[in-house]
Amino acid sequence: MNLNEHWDNIFENTKDEKLGWYEDDVNQTLKFFDFIDDFKELTIFITGAGTSLLVDNFVGKTKELILNDISKKALEKLELKHQTFKDNINFFHHDLSKKFPENLSKSDIWIDRAVLHFLVEEKDILKYFENLKNSLKSNAYVLFAEFSLEGANSCASLPIKKYNSQELSKYLGEDFVLIKEENYTFINPFGGQRPYIYALFRRVDNQ
Numbered sequence: 001m002n003l004n005e006h007w008d009n010i011f012e013n014t015k016d017e018k019l020g021w022y023e024d025d026v027n028q029t030l031k032f033f034d035f036i037d038d039f040k041e042l043t044i045f046i047t048g049a050g051t052s053l054l055v056d057n058f059v060g061k062t063k064e065l066i067l068n069d070i071s072k073k074a075l076e077k078l079e080l081k082h083q084t085f086k087d088n089i090n091f092f093h094h095d096l097s098k099k100f101p102e103n104l105s106k107s108d109i110w111i112d113r114a115v116l117h118f119l120v121e122e123k124d125i126l127k128y129f130e131n132l133k134n135s136l137k138s139n140a141y142v143l144f145a146e147f148s149l150e151g152a153n154s155c156a157s158l159p160i161k162k163y164n165s166q167e168l169s170k171y172l173g174e175d176f177v178l179i180k181e182e183n184y185t186f187i188n189p190f191g192g193q194r195p196y197i198y199a200l201f202r203r204v205d206n207q
Helices: 003-013 027-035 072-081 083-088 122-135 165-172
Strands: 043-046 064-069 089-093 107-113 136-147 176-187 193-203
Touching: 003 072, 027 136, 027 176, 027 193, 064 072, 064 083, 072 083, 072 089, 083 089, 107 122, 122 136, 122 165, 136 165, 136 176, 165 176, 165 193
Parallel strands: 043 064, 043 107, 064 089, 107 136
Antiparallel strands: 136 193, 176 193
């Protein structure tokens, strides 16, 4: 299966509000920013940005916004929507399981809502975390929101890997400390219950 084509097809042919991960209220993610110092002078990396309304809360309010997606169609929609602020946005078309380019700006905050769990091969997961670590500054924050151990086994017709905070911590390594975690049941647009684990980490190394 070509994943680029798979996700392009989804974003091109499905209305945003019919996407299984769509949420019209992103406060569950935003409330974790109560534990983060003022982000207005920071660079934020959002994985799998898609067409999420979460992006709207940061556009024009940060030093730089890096919006990543494996789908070029999704990024085209984002770019069209946020043309006014595109000088401060890097629309980053990239598969997170592939090595990042050397010239990518380093980030202060990494946000992953429902992306990591689509990587099921160990080599892809390890490359994801290698990219994450290499692209983050000292004292940076990482916020995960992934299917919890009680969650579904698939999403968007793809298998997924489920997580708890201990598993996330293992992949991050000892240079990251857990600040806050929370189990949360997301109700998708079709009324289905999707148990998530939210976990906020901070980098504490002296790189």
